[in-house]
Amino acid sequence: MTRIDRYLFRQLALALLAVTVGLAALVWLTQSLRFIELVLDRGLSLVVFVELTSLMLPSFFAVILPITTFVVVLFVYVRLAGDRELVVMRAAGLSQWRLARPAVLLAAIATGLCVLLNIWLVPISHTAFRQWQFEIRNQLVGVLLQEGVFSQVGNDLTVYARYRDPDGTLRGILVHDQRDAGAPVTILAEQGRISTTGAAPRVTLLNGVRQQVERAPANAPPGTPPLRLNTLSFTENSLDLARATRGEESRSRDSRERSIAELLNPDPDEALRDREVRRYYAEAHQRMSGPLTALSFALVGLAVALTGEFRRHGGGLRIAVGIGLVVGLLAFGLTAGNLAARDNAWVPLIWLQTVLPGIVAAWWLGGAPGWPRAAPPPVPAAP
Numbered sequence: 001m002t003r004i005d006r007y008l009f010r011q012l013a014l015a016l017l018a019v020t021v022g023l024a025a026l027v028w029l030t031q032s033l034r035f036i037e038l039v040l041d042r043g044l045s046l047v048v049f050v051e052l053t054s055l056m057l058p059s060f061f062a063v064i065l066p067i068t069t070f071v072v073v074l075f076v077y078v079r080l081a082g083d084r085e086l087v088v089m090r091a092a093g094l095s096q097w098r099l100a101r102p103a104v105l106l107a108a109i110a111t112g113l114c115v116l117l118n119i120w121l122v123p124i125s126h127t128a129f130r131q132w133q134f135e136i137r138n139q140l141v142g143v144l145l146q147e148g149v150f151s152q153v154g155n156d157l158t159v160y161a162r163y164r165d166p167d168g169t170l171r172g173i174l175v176h177d178q179r180d181a182g183a184p185v186t187i188l189a190e191q192g193r194i195s196t197t198g199a200a201p202r203v204t205l206l207n208g209v210r211q212q213v214e215r216a217p218a219n220a221p222p223g224t225p226p227l228r229l230n231t232l233s234f235t236e237n238s239l240d241l242a243r244a245t246r247g248e249e250s251r252s253r254d255s256r257e258r259s260i261a262e263l264l265n266p267d268p269d270e271a272l273r274d275r276e277v278r279r280y281y282a283e284a285h286q287r288m289s290g291p292l293t294a295l296s297f298a299l300v301g302l303a304v305a306l307t308g309e310f311r312r313h314g315g316g317l318r319i320a321v322g323i324g325l326v327v328g329l330l331a332f333g334l335t336a337g338n339l340a341a342r343d344n345a346w347v348p349l350i351w352l353q354t355v356l357p358g359i360v361a362a363w364w365l366g367g368a369p370g371w372p373r374a375a376p377p378p379v380p381a382a383p
Contacts, residue, residue: 004089008076009102015072016106023068024060031056035133055129059256062117062290067326069110070297073103074322077305086306096365100302107298114291119260127257159203161192169193173205175239185212187237205237255283263287282340285347289354293333296358300325303361329357 001009032053077099080086089099147164156179162172175187189208210232255263263284266272272280304322336349363369 005102012076012106019072020068023064027060052132055125058117058121058125062122065110065114066294066297069107069294070301070326073298074301074305078318096306103298103302107295110294111291114294118287118290123257183214203239209233255280260284278344279341281344285350286337289351292354297326299358299361303364
């Protein structure tokens with residue numbers, strides 16, 4: 001690598017790092033706002049919130065890295081053209097491809113990173129994120145009860161504790177249990193303690209009253225009230241909090257948690273619908289072809305920035321043309337992905353949107369061989 005190559009590569013790499021990290025931080029901030037309510041309701045710490053939302057970063061990087069690669073290549077080369085550095089380099093004998101070599105190398109590195117993200121890191125991080133989110137919402141609710149707050153555990157259990165001692169003992173407990181249809185239970189207890197030693201969180205209640213409303217049996221004698229209240233005083237009673245989420249104990253895995261092999265060949269035991277199978281197949285091809293967009297978009301940026309006549313103040317038009325092309329390609333990619341998810345016969349459109357722009361840009365960058373050109377004007381004869 002020559003000194004000029006190192007100079008161009010250093011500018012490109014530093015700009016790509018700054019833009020990608022900055023944009024990923026912005027996207028992370030906007031997306032993490034959705035989980036603030038979950039964290040506040042469950043009483044989680046700031047560290048848990050940051051660790052949970054950080055698991056979304058690999059997905060952000062996989063999406064924005066091809067876009068930031070294009071933006072950096074386009075803006076850096078347009079700036080070099082505006083500062084006439086490219087004019088000096090061309091005067092020194094550097095061809096278009098020699099000027100484009102650092103950007104192509106950077107785009108190849110970005111493509112490799114996208115392959116690593118899409119194939120390996122995104123499924124792992126997304127699986128960990130969804131599993132952690134599931135545990136917070138369901139399995140860890142027993143240890144996240146807040147004092148002075150009616151905590152909703154699942155869809156049919158409400159727990160209230162007047163206050164919590166420093167040693168974790170709950171005082172003034174009220175439990176409203178509607179898990180048995182038609183026979184709701186209300187429990188009042190002086191104190192209780194949460195136990196998480198087993199797989200399911202439980203709360204042990206001390207010195208309380210259990211009240212349950214029951215319907216009269218069908219063969220009850222005439223005049224029996226349709227509802228009756230049963231009251232039971234107890235010294236100690238145990239309540240399983242995990243049973244409140246018994247309908248959610250197993251969660252389904254979405255497409256981003258699956259490997260490409262699982263997307264292409266789903267397990268027949270899952271009994272997936274045909275619509276899901278087609279969607280998984282299309283997403284597998286999107287995940288395999290997605291990294292190539294980093295290289296294609298970089299070549300599009302190079303073709304826009306390095307070709308055409310030099311103009312001292314012509315950078316704005318080139319930037320607008322390049323951005324318009326990539327926005328159109330992204331829109332076409334979304335359309336192709338939706339069509340392929342509905343009908344797998346459109347899957348080739350995904351690869352066409354990924355590969356064809358790079359091929360056309362490389363052909364244009366190489367001088368568009370075979371493109372018809374107007375004949376040069378005749379040279380006037382010498383007098």
